[in-house]
Amino acid sequence: MLKITDLTKRYGNGELVLKGLNFEIEGPGLTAIIGSSGAGKSTLLRCINRLVEPTSGRIVVDGVDVTTLRGRRLRHSRRAIGMIFQGFNLIDRLSVMENVLSGRLGYVSFAQALTRRYPQDDVDRAFSLLERVGLQDYVNKRADTLSGGQRQRVGVVRALMQEPKILLADEPTASLDPKTSQQIMSLTRELSDELSLPVLVNIHNVHQAKEFSDRVVGLRYGTIIFDGTAAELDDDALDRIYEGTAGRGEQGEEPVDDMAIDTRGVAPS
Amino acid sequence: MSTPRPRRTWRKPPAIANPVLRYSVFVLVFAYLYWAIASLPFNWDRIVQGLPRAVRIFGSAFPPEFARSQLMISGFTESIQMAIIATLVGVAISIPVAIMAARTISPRPVYLLGRGIIILARSFHPVIVAIIFVKAVGFGALAGILTLVLYSLGFVGKLLAEAIEEVDYGQIEAIRASGAGFLKILVYAVFPQILPRQVGLSIYQLDSNLRASAVVGVVGAGGIGGTLMNAFRRFDYDFAFAILIVLIGIILVSEGISGRIRRGIA
Ligand SMILES: Nc1ncnc2c1ncn2[C@@H]1O[C@H](COP(=O)(O)OP(=O)(O)OP(=O)(O)O)[C@@H](O)[C@H]1O
Ligand SMILES: [Mg+2]
Numbered sequence: 211m212l213k214i215t216d217l218t219k220r221y222g223n224g225e226l227v228l229k230g231l232n233f234e235i236e237g238p239g240l241t242a243i244i245g246s247s248g249a250g251k252s253t254l255l256r257c258i259n260r261l262v263e264p265t266s267g268r269i270v271v272d273g274v275d276v277t278t279l280r281g282r283r284l285r286h287s288r289r290a291i292g293m294i295f296q297g298f299n300l301i302d303r304l305s306v307m308e309n310v311l312s313g314r315l316g317y318v319s320f321a322q323a324l325t326r327r328y329p330q331d332d333v334d335r336a337f338s339l340l341e342r343v344g345l346q347d348y349v350n351k352r353a354d355t356l357s358g359g360q361r362q363r364v365g366v367v368r369a370l371m372q373e374p375k376i377l378l379a380d381e382p383t384a385s386l387d388p389k390t391s392q393q394i395m396s397l398t399r400e401l402s403d404e405l406s407l408p409v410l411v412n413i414h415n416v417h418q419a420k421e422f423s424d425r426v427v428g429l430r431y432g433t434i435i436f437d438g439t440a441a442e443l444d445d446d447a448l449d450r451i452y453e454g455t456a457g458r459g460e461q462g463e464e465p466v467d468d469m470a471i472d473t474r475g476v477a478p479s
Numbered sequence: 480m481s482t483p484r485p486r487r488t489w490r491k492p493p494a495i496a497n498p499v500l501r502y503s504v505f506v507l508v509f510a511y512l513y514w515a516i517a518s519l520p521f522n523w524d525r526i527v528q529g530l531p532r533a534v535r536i537f538g539s540a541f542p543p544e545f546a547r548s549q550l551m552i553s554g555f556t557e558s559i560q561m562a563i564i565a566t567l568v569g570v571a572i573s574i575p576v577a578i579m580a581a582r583t584i585s586p587r588p589v590y591l592l593g594r595g596i597i598i599l600a601r602s603f604h605p606v607i608v609a610i611i612f613v614k615a616v617g618f619g620a621l622a623g624i625l626t627l628v629l630y631s632l633g634f635v636g637k638l639l640a641e642a643i644e645e646v647d648y649g650q651i652e653a654i655r656a657s658g659a660g661f662l663k664i665l666v667y668a669v670f671p672q673i674l675p676r677q678v679g680l681s682i683y684q685l686d687s688n689l690r691a692s693a694v695v696g697v698v699g700a701g702g703i704g705g706t707l708m709n710a711f712r713r714f715d716y717d718f719a720f721a722i723l724i725v726l727i728g729i730i731l732v733s734e735g736i737s738g739r740i741r742r743g744i745a
Contacts, residue, residue, distance in 0.1 A: 259656050282660075289658035299653035303671040312667050316658020323663050365653075372657055 211235050211408050212258070212376055217267035219253050219432075227253050229432040230267070235376070238406040240399055242419035242440075245429035246452050251412040254429070255378045258410075259291040260284060272375045289316035292369030294398075296381040298361040300368075302354035306345060309353050309364050310336045313371025332371070339367045343397065359390035366397065370405070377402070379411040383418070391415070395422045416448065536716050543724055544717035550706055551722060555729065558702035561623045562688035568624075569631025569688075570681045576632060577639035578665065584643065584651070593640065600633030609695035620701030627688045627695070634687070635680050639673065646672040679741045686730075686737045693726055 212235040219228040227250045235241060243251050256262040258269055260276060269277050276287045292313075300309050314332045315323055322328060328336075340346050343363040348356065353364060362382060369377055379398065383391035399422045402409045413419045419426055420440045428436030428443075428451035436447045495501040545551075579585050579593025603611075605626050612622035646669055654668040670677075696704015703722060710719040 261652055261656060285658040285660055287658075288656060291656070293653070293656040295649060295653060297649050299647075299649040301650050301654070301667060301671050302647075303674065304667070308667075312654060312659075313657050315654060315663045315667065320662055320666075323659075324666055368653075368657070 211237060211272060212410075213268075213270040214258075215268040215270075217254070217257060217269060218265045219250070219257060219262065220265050226265075227432050228257070228264075231432075231434055233427060233434060233437065235408050235410065238402060238408050239424040240402050240409045240411060240422055241425045241427060242423035243410065243412045243427045243429060244414070244416060244419050244451060248431075249429040250432045251429055252380050255293075255380050255410065255412055258376075258378060259288050259293055261293075285316055289372050290375040292372045292374035292377040294362070294365050294369050294377070294379040294382045296384045298358070298365045298385070300353040300361055300364055303352065305350050305352055306340070306356070306364055307336060307349045310340065310367050310371055313368040316372065336367070336371060339370055342401075343367055357390075358386050359393060362386065362390075362394050363397070366394070366401065370401065374407065377407055377409045379409065381412050381414060384414060392418070398422070416443075419443070539714075540716040540720035542717065543721035544715070545721050547718055551703070551725065554696075554703035554706035554722070555725065557620055558692040558696065558704070559689065559729075561620050561627060561702050562685060562692045565624045565627030565692075566631055566681065566685040566688050569628040570635055570684065572628070573632045573636040573639060574677075576636045577643060578669075580636065580640035581643035583646075583648065584669070593636075597633055597636045597640065600629050601637065605630045605691050605695055606698060609698050609700040613699045618699045618701070618705075623692060623695045623700035623702055626700055627691060630691060631684050631688060635684050638680055639677060642673045642676040643669060675744050678744050682737045682740050686733050689733050690730055 214231055214233050217228055217231040218226055220226050231254065243254065245251055253262055257264045258271065258276070260279070264277055267277065268275055271287060272290055274287055276284070279287055301312065304312075308326065311326070311328050311332060314328055318328060318332070337346070337349075340349065343366065345360060345363055345367070348360065353361065356364065362385075365382070377398075382398065383394050386394060395418050398409060398411070401407065411419075411423070420443060423440050426436065426438060426440055426443045427434055428447065430451055435450055436443065438447070493501060495504065576593055576596050579589050580597055581593075582590050585593065608629055609622060609626040612625045616622050616625065650672065651664055651668040654664050659667065692702045693704045693707070696702035696706070697708050699705065703726065707719055707722045707726075710716075710722060
């Protein structure tokens, strides 16, 4: 399904951000990628659909080496790779339905795209997916009028419209409140099961990674330092992934205990 | 209950910290102003002689003369038509040019070409451009329209290119990730984001073109400007004054309408 071999990436003349990654996803299931900020999680995901150009190595998606594709063949390979974003990245001024149908842009002609005349099958699929995520009443609402959780549902549906062979999610819940975040994760998990879809999720919340994923990959400074089941991800493994780096995602900073500001002359008398 | 504290004062630090430099700048600025005013060729005698003439001109402008309304209507109609056509054509051309000139979405050579076109279109004042077009295509509305097209292209193209550079790139990436090519990305991720700006700029430009159409007419590029110039040449100051009054009225009305529309779409 997805096979990554010796993948490296450096931006410009900088350090290597990915240092020769090897891993493979054979079938359906949810794989969480964890690691501290700057570990290279987003870079890895974005190399897979070539939003970022890999420096060297091979990425094979569904039997096709995507690393060397250009033009039309690159665009066709992207259709098979759905992506969900932290900031949702919906087109704010377009309706929910237009956003959802934009998942079909890789399949329809330019004239169809311009006039919004999508094939009936696409429209049917859009309606049934919107119903599946509970947004059937928002079809003609503008995307920027939705709440964060609703927007991310639209993001999920848009990605699924592509009929992807694999789904990438870059911190899909990091902009959401804890409860909504949990809902979106379970939705993703359920859809992955229903559609037998392999899902690759970058995630900072270790609890959620353990709760929702079958497999966890720990990235540290561009190297895979852990690769195992959620159950195998113990404190020792977490220490190896996060130790000495910016800090575990779920740990807060020490609160400032007293604020030594003199309020004389400002406080009401 | 609180101990007295020393009084602390604060002043905004001067923009130029070095006092010597600061006062030298003052002195230099005043010296230059004195020199500039003293050396300008104000000829007081001529100003004094001219005053009665100015009084005569303004005197004969009253009361404004609206009798030749036929001439006035045809002049204004031509100006307004020039402005509308030039806005439509200019804005239509400015869209592809703005896309070319947006650094974030165009390859370097295309970007430079786009910027070049915009810089060229903006480098001369419409009056100069109008003089050139009058020489090239003769007196009349065509020269005026070409002038205003170039004027619109320069202004709208530049601001639209900046608007494109400022769009949320995440939306572009999302559409790109679905397998869409350049044109579909434009239609789905770029245009929706710049649409309010685009409409606002077009209306603003129509407003500007209306004004400029009167100015370029003065050098022979058609419209009410020509009528106005002829009135001056024939010493019909009362008719000229009537034209100016109507012009101000039209500009006020168009400014009011365009302001309202732009607020409506923001
Ligand atoms: N476009 C870019 N240009 C240059 N350097 C970049 C770019 N994107 C990322 N980097 C660098 O690559 C490294 C890895 O970044 P990346 O965004 O992949 O990390 P991450 O694991 O996703 O972090 P986070 O958890 O904060 O999202 C960082 O040091 C970052 O500064
Ligand atoms: Mg990231």
